[in-house]
Amino acid sequence: MLTVHNFQYGVLTPALGYLMSFLGSFIGLRCTARSQVSTGASRVRWLVVGAVSIGITGIWVMHFIAMLGFAIPGETIRYSVPITLGSMLLAVMFVLIGLLIVGLRPTTWRSLLLGGVVTGLGVAAMHYSGMAAMRMPARMSYNPELFGASIVIAIIAATAALWAALRLRGFWPALGAAAIMGVAVSGMHYTGMAAMHVYRATGPMAMGGASAEAFLLPLIIGISVITFVMTATIALAPNEAEISEDAELMRRIDDIRAQPPIVVNPVIVSAPDRRTFRRSSL
Numbered sequence: 001m002l003t004v005h006n007f008q009y010g011v012l013t014p015a016l017g018y019l020m021s022f023l024g025s026f027i028g029l030r031c032t033a034r035s036q037v038s039t040g041a042s043r044v045r046w047l048v049v050g051a052v053s054i055g056i057t058g059i060w061v062m063h064f065i066a067m068l069g070f071a072i073p074g075e076t077i078r079y080s081v082p083i084t085l086g087s088m089l090l091a092v093m094f095v096l097i098g099l100l101i102v103g104l105r106p107t108t109w110r111s112l113l114l115g116g117v118v119t120g121l122g123v124a125a126m127h128y129s130g131m132a133a134m135r136m137p138a139r140m141s142y143n144p145e146l147f148g149a150s151i152v153i154a155i156i157a158a159t160a161a162l163w164a165a166l167r168l169r170g171f172w173p174a175l176g177a178a179a180i181m182g183v184a185v186s187g188m189h190y191t192g193m194a195a196m197h198v199y200r201a202t203g204p205m206a207m208g209g210a211s212a213e214a215f216l217l218p219l220i221i222g223i224s225v226i227t228f229v230m231t232a233t234i235a236l237a238p239n240e241a242e243i244s245e246d247a248e249l250m251r252r253i254d255d256i257r258a259q260p261p262i263v264v265n266p267v268i269v270s271a272p273d274r275r276t277f278r279r280s281s282l
Contacts, residue, residue, distance in 0.1 A: 001199055002072055002138055002199065003073060004198055006069060006070055006190065007069050008070070009069045013068050014066060018182050021059070021181070021186060022178050022181075023057060024053050027054075027057070028052075028054030029174055029178055031049045031234070032102075032166065033165050035047050043103065047104075051092055051096035052092055054095045055093075059122070059185050060130070061224065062185050063130050064084075064130065067130070067216070068212055072198060075136050075138065078134070079134060079212065079215060080134075080208065080209045084133040084215070087125075091126035094123075098119035107166050112166070116163075119159075119162065120154035120155030120157070121154070124151045127192050138198045138201050141197050142195045143196075145195075146191055146195030147192070149191055150187075150191035154184050157181065157184025160177075160180050161177045162177075
């Protein structure tokens with residue numbers, strides 16, 4: 001079995017990975033909360049933005065920032081571009097399904113658990129498909145107990161984060177929910193890495209792929225910059241209370257417009273009789 005290093009840059013990669021997971025989750029969960037006070041297409045748009053934020057920044061970016069700190073002494077690690085990008089789309093797809101489950105219907109424990117399971121499975125699916133994208137002269141296997149534990153961690157923490165986002169309102173609860181989601185993604189990642197065993201390949205293996213420096217690093221930096229811009233945009237956007245107030249105001253305006261106009265019956269005053277006018281003038 002080969003020796004692997006998950007922290008070749010010390011705490012830098014896990015700290016940065018957690019930060020990006022936290023920010024992506026914060027944006028996504030804030031969008032999910034705002035979808036609850038929106039209607040129609042606006043609600044769906046908030047959920048889509050939330051899924052993209054959690055799936056790409058909260059899960060995918062965290063994973064590959066952490067993978068920048070992964071090394072096998074003496075070996076070169078490359079990444080399959082199609083599988084790496086496919087793992088990003090996989091994360092967004094799973095998270096979107098989970099958010100639609102809890103966001104388009106009244107929140108119940110059943111829908112919350114189902115949404116948490118789907119979202120947690122999305123975290124796990126992204127991780128292990130991202131690991132499958134690695135190209136190196138070695139083969140991997142996983143400890144079954146730690147493999148299962150990594151999935152359970154993702155599901156429990158994702159469910160707790162969705163509950164906090166849907167049940168609690170305000171800035172500080174959103175921060176707490178994002179912190180929980182960041183723990184879910186980071187905890188799942190490093191538990192999955194602890195479950196991995198790497199063995200030297202006994203036969204020829206197809207390498208190909210792109211290096212982390214040439215492919216992953218520019219992509220991660222670009223997404224991170226967009227994430228910081230989105231964080232500022234979401235922070236300045238109307239919050240749940242303001243959206244509710246605007247919706248209530250528009251409802252009242254529509255009610256007023258729908259009411260029939262008030263018609264005042266005209267008072268008909270007859271013209272004075274000419275004879276009366278003549279007598280009075282005399």
